[in-house]
Amino acid sequence: MTFIAKPKIAHPSLPKNALGLTRRDYEGALSTLCAGCGHDSITAAIVEASWGVGLEPQNLVKLSGIGCSSKTTAYFVSGGHGFNSVHGRMPAIAMGANAANRSLSYIGVSGDGDTLSIGLGQFCHAIRRNLNMLYIIENNGVYGLTKGQFSASADIGTRAKKGETNFQPPIDPVLLAMTLGASFVARSFSGDKQQLVPLIQAGLKHEGFALIDVLSPCVTFNDHEGSTKSYAYTREHYEPAVHADFIPLEREITADYKEGEALPVVLHDGSRIVLRKLDSAYDPTDRSRAAAQIQERMKGGEYLTGLLYLEPSQNEFHQVNGTPDAPLNSLPYEVLSPGSKGLEKVLARYR
Amino acid sequence: MTFIAKPKIAHPSLPKNALGLTRRDYEGALSTLCAGCGHDSITAAIVEASWGVGLEPQNLVKLSGIGCSSKTTAYFVSGGHGFNSVHGRMPAIAMGANAANRSLSYIGVSGDGDTLSIGLGQFCHAIRRNLNMLYIIENNGVYGLTKGQFSASADIGTRAKKGETNFQPPIDPVLLAMTLGASFVARSFSGDKQQLVPLIQAGLKHEGFALIDVLSPCVTFNDHEGSTKSYAYTREHYEPAVHADFIPLEREITADYKEGEALPVVLHDGSRIVLRKLDSAYDPTDRSRAAAQIQERMKGGEYLTGLLYLEPSQNEFHQVNGTPDAPLNSLPYEVLSPGSKGLEKVLARYR
Amino acid sequence: MSKADPTRINDFTIKIATVNGTGSASANALLMKSIFRSGIPVVGKNYFPSNIQGLPTWYEIRVTKDGYVARSGRVDIMVAMNAETYARDVKEVAPGGYLVYDSTWPRPALLKREDITVLGVPLARLCNENFNGVRTRILMKNICYAGVLAALLDLDLAQIRALLAETYAKKPQLVESNMKAIQLGYDYARAHVECPLPLHVVKMAHTAGHIMIDGNTAAALGCVFAGATVAAWYPITPSTSLMDAFKMFAERMRIDPQTGRRNFAFIQAEDELAAAGMAIGAMWNGARAFTATSGPGISLMNEFLGLAYYAEVPVVIFDIQRVGPSTGMPTRTQQGDLLLSAYASHGDTRHVCLYPANPEECFYMAVQAFDLAERLQTPVIVLSDLDIGMNDWLCRDLKWDDNYRPDRGKMLGLEEILKLEKFYRFLDKDGDGIGYRTLPGVHPKAAYFTRGSGHTQYGAYTEDAADYQIVLDRLMKKWATARRVVPRAVIDATAGSRFGLVSVGSCDGAIREALDVLKQRGVGLDYMRVRSFPFSEDVEKFLAAHELLFVVEQNRDAQLRALLTLETAVDKSKLRSLLHYSGLPISSSFIVQGVLAELQPGQRVLSPGAAHG
């Protein structure tokens, strides 16, 4: 078990943000995820980011579906309301909540299964509405909580812990979101706090739908053939005993690299993914060129990371709907009800 | 009411296909769609195409969801089984049916609402599985059967019959399908038989998921501002009387133009769409260039039509699954059952 | 003028058979309104196809001086404008009745009925001679038959002109053209037929203080007055017009005069799952929100309903029932979702349901639904149906008490929160099974975690048997509270009979009429109409007090009877089902027959079994 939240004794020494709050004030309950799970690193980044932007904890609304990833909304900012809804349907809850009160910050945490399989339709339509929220996909290529089936983001050729190989092409949430006209599209890696924290802060500030696809290795079920540290390999060799339900206690993987650089990251099972950070020359406002570059890199087996596409001008849901600046849930009843006089007027038309 | 199917008296004079069947043998029940509905033109094209390829009527399986478009599976090839399922879930029915018998031809007819809203998730995953079927979207930008709400393919600025304007960006099934790696992606216009019939025939022959997005004007609910023949305009001017439920009897719109040409088509309500046919130079095998061109044209308000993307090499579902050539539903029970001996072997492992 | 039949004055039914998409709706509306304006109660039933153009469609206008609101089940005057259905339309006319048809083209073969009067009017010819343009002529043909009926029934032309003037206030030229068509039919009829017919209209004063409105419009109005600000939906017949009406009202009465901003959010969702989720998310966040759907949508909302029940999130859902199962007959009526709505979703779940019987109740119950949902922190499903929702009903004027304020239930504001030592969402402090809510954005201390997975009464995640059960048992305590606050049944025990009649929703009109008929035949029955699930205590009493109960409902499987059997102590052998589920609204005659069949002397009154209709 990893310990993200510790008893909240506000140490005088701890650094404070604009609101005079310490990082502790943005932590949540104990994580029940596997030691070394990428998701916990993302949770830490969210804590860091929300502390950094100086968000009032109660103004952060945390939404999620079902999955290891979706559990994490309980592990940060315990001062904000959380809604751990049903599998794949978080975007609908988020849309409703946001409609009721546009003045709060909405952060949705989902998994690749939650978003790209059962929740794909809602995900796409949240983008279409340009729902004003930060949507984080904790993308590990598997269904962690149900023990390692492939998700729709698994690469062709991936081997699962159980041994079978995935032959279906992956759905890339980044390209998908760009095709659907998302206004803020980013990709990062769970272990790259340096890149992740500012992206989360930018996403929280973005007016409209902000997507961050965070590659987040699953300690337990990510497994690839030909890896000298893979379960498959270990089974046959060093492991003195093998137990179906044994899960090694791992440390989180971190990645620290510069703009324009490519960084090969070795996962717990020894597999490698190559991350390439955008260089300053990259223009995130040209959608089709951006898409082309991302696809190019992918052919080369690289994940381009950073803020990949941005279109600040787009109208978010409330601008389209023409709602007032005051939250709908704050409008006094007197303003909402036409009253008996109003009713009389209406009835006249039905006589 | 348009009359597609006529009493089936096989006129000796009627031209016969390879199987000795006439077009009549590929017709279906009477259409109950509005006179002049684009969907009926597509139905006619399907009749023509299936007659042309010389398909055994009983070997065509017709699948659909719910909508005016989805009704049309009853209006062609009455010799083939039809399954008019539930709204947006046709792809699942198609996947199951195809899994049971890979030797038949599967044609799915859907609407833009059926496919891009309630059915979006299933549509995307059918593409991911490269399900071997021809999937036709009869795309009119509205929910016809429920009387004219905007669908997710409605262009920004479109005016509905009821008067309100759409401000949400459209989801383009063609670009979406290409992003998801579809192996056959085409677009056409309901009135362009010359282009549509060969596309349908190619789609039927394609091994894998073939998408044809057919722009198919809705006589009754397509309505655009600024059109001198639009309902809005007429309401205020010429119309001697206006009746909520009045639907004029229109003729179908046809379009006949050459490769590379652009053709502005005037819809029933006077609105214009511009179609541009691919020229022979176009390379449908380069996905990102194709996507770029499509987007370019769209910016210019043009719909590129024709076979936009093709990747014949991709494995369809059964190749990935490794099923035998013989349909699964034809395997004799003896082949499927391990028998008592097989059971004994299995039980040994549980003692 | 032909001898009037006093018994049929202001008491007869006209049925108009046309093809949909030909614009007959406004002609029919015109007729309805002019009769209504003449002070005579009138009922309109629309039998339309599930397509857009070219299929047969019928409109039934019942003139009923006694103010009945049900389908009459008989046709006195048939206006047969549709060649395709002509034959069967002719058959439907009651002996002694009338048939009006377009005699532009002769219909020899089909005119074989000696027991009815056939009136041919060359509608097409008249319009072709007097109007230009295909559209115009088709449309005018319909207005023209309205003129014919005006003559036959002795309707007030001045009044009709007035109505047209209102309808086309912005397009005066249309008043003239329409009036011209009316006059054409009117004059032709008077010239060729003895007008008015023995059964015709004579002015009354029975519609003062009443309106003609459909249930979906009334329900939408209720949502506006309840203060609903978030409406999420996915189009589906017959619920669509409820959302359309809400949007129309909101755009009229919810625009900020200064800023022009919209004090509501209207969201067309991608499907019903999303629509339900949006309404739930919005109410969780403190706005009054709702969605409207029909059977297929309720099926799709099952998972979210279970979440809202267990996570205790208020939400209001309108189910405008249509014929099932599956897609069924989208433009026909039924009460087939009673059972599913009551227990929707897997696991141990139960939902508060309200059962309006007419547009008037749709209005008031819409408001109640929001109050109950927030008071009980649970979904409330309002089960209307196509008959109530899409047909025009004569209703008493809707009233509004300006002292009304929404009941937000146990919702803590900042002051209360600051007073708290610690906040626990799911504790039963008051012993009524209902905890206290807080809203996001108020205070970190009040933050809690909402989940559909196992949780303790303190709101923490749990897999502990005891902790889980504490919450599940409390939900039953809350259910007992619900029983006390839901609307009571409507009971008429004036007959003081040993026999009772129990029903729900839109059966009410037919039943009240049937009770009159039965009384005339010497059979007095007590009557109870349940208006909510769970059933209020008075339901138990009524059931206990009668030795035989007819349960009248519009579905095949006796779903109301099932709910009564499960949730009350009644001995089910006392419950005799009268089931009508053809898709047409139930008529009084069906009930009368069903009851008499059971109560005839000699019959084993207490034998179980059900009459199917």
Place this chain on the structure above:
Amino acid sequence: MSKADPTRINDFTIKIATVNGTGSASANALLMKSIFRSGIPVVGKNYFPSNIQGLPTWYEIRVTKDGYVARSGRVDIMVAMNAETYARDVKEVAPGGYLVYDSTWPRPALLKREDITVLGVPLARLCNENFNGVRTRILMKNICYAGVLAALLDLDLAQIRALLAETYAKKPQLVESNMKAIQLGYDYARAHVECPLPLHVVKMAHTAGHIMIDGNTAAALGCVFAGATVAAWYPITPSTSLMDAFKMFAERMRIDPQTGRRNFAFIQAEDELAAAGMAIGAMWNGARAFTATSGPGISLMNEFLGLAYYAEVPVVIFDIQRVGPSTGMPTRTQQGDLLLSAYASHGDTRHVCLYPANPEECFYMAVQAFDLAERLQTPVIVLSDLDIGMNDWLCRDLKWDDNYRPDRGKMLGLEEILKLEKFYRFLDKDGDGIGYRTLPGVHPKAAYFTRGSGHTQYGAYTEDAADYQIVLDRLMKKWATARRVVPRAVIDATAGSRFGLVSVGSCDGAIREALDVLKQRGVGLDYMRVRSFPFSEDVEKFLAAHELLFVVEQNRDAQLRALLTLETAVDKSKLRSLLHYSGLPISSSFIVQGVLAELQPGQRVLSPGAAHG
């Protein structure tokens, strides 16, 4: 050796408390198997958390010479390996029982119980001294406690070595390392404790002709033998292992020896709606297809279930029930989907359900489900649960009759089709309410149109009241046919009592044990376990024949009682509910207490009401 307690020989329960993800599963399996191999009936219950690593998890091994299959409800030996739950684990030990803990680090504060024997074994130390590497040491600690128990219970080491040899056939070096750990624990125990304990294992011959298997594996095997070729699903606990097992068996026994092709299609769907649709599409097209899910999936399948019911498409769905409502407790057991499954979807719908009680029935009923689905042309839902599906049960050997051939029901082949004048899909030719099916690809004459919208008995679209009703009424006739062909209830009326006990599914084990206990206390009860919905005729008879019936089930809302109340003539005041719904499998003691509470002299035996557990 310490004085043996003859009453407890081969009759006690061991509970092992660990942290999930530490690899204790194989140690527990090893213990189970070695007891099983010693010929003694044994029960294994796994209480695991809904996460992957780091949370408390328990495994219960019940040694039961009498061959009971339920949870015992008491703990005689606790192996407390988890510091986090240590305190409560100690509490759970029955007086006179034993506690084994890792004494590497002393636990003074917590050892306060005089009425149990506490045995400290320095497991960590032993393993650290004898093995290298963190992983290895953690793992070996678990194998090590198995060695300790082997000594305490007098298990046969040779047999244990044999088991290891089987398990690690491909990796002999693992046999040695594991055996080494066993020996370490074994020797330490014998050196420091008087072995064996009074309660220990003595070889018997009661497990011959039996296997240890979980219900999901057995059900999957049933699907293989039923000839199922299309399996579509979406992962969800606790149904996932059913699909995993099917895939495993199919990959072993369904590969074409010549071509190496797979004689099955295995499809991981995008969600449960899709999974249901795929199974429906495949069976519509002539393949035997199924899906497996749990509560949330059933909720999501509501719309498709209604379609399959009304369009009459066969399909088989396994619902491995878990604790609801909503996400509930995914790794705990319940019988909470009985009501929803029976009437799932809007409109008038009802579905055939099968209720297996153990893995053996899972196997046979899986086959039956396909035969019934095709015979009746309707969905069949097999309601298992987590206890049956994921725990290892002692079962009689599964038998297979090689003469079995699938019952495809009324399916017309080419010859029959050619003989037909014209084909109508929905005509009731045989008066049993079942029409004839055809498959695509056979002959154009046999083509028909399947739809969930209104249709005539000839298969044409309709909105006509009468035509619609003909089909809906025939479906009820088909339902009557179903009642005749579904599996009958299991009835044990040997007690010949006025009182009966009625139950369903996995309650069976606890009930049979409770009946024995009650008999010993002089209370004899008759017993009926229903195995299907609709209920077979014998159910009606049994209910009528008893004056008081205890209905035992594992849900809060008495869902079985509800189905009995609705679908039989029983007077529901005769039905007394015993409800267990904490998420743990029901134990015999709960039933014994519930029955005795009701039957004590002086108690109002006939008062309604329910005991909640």
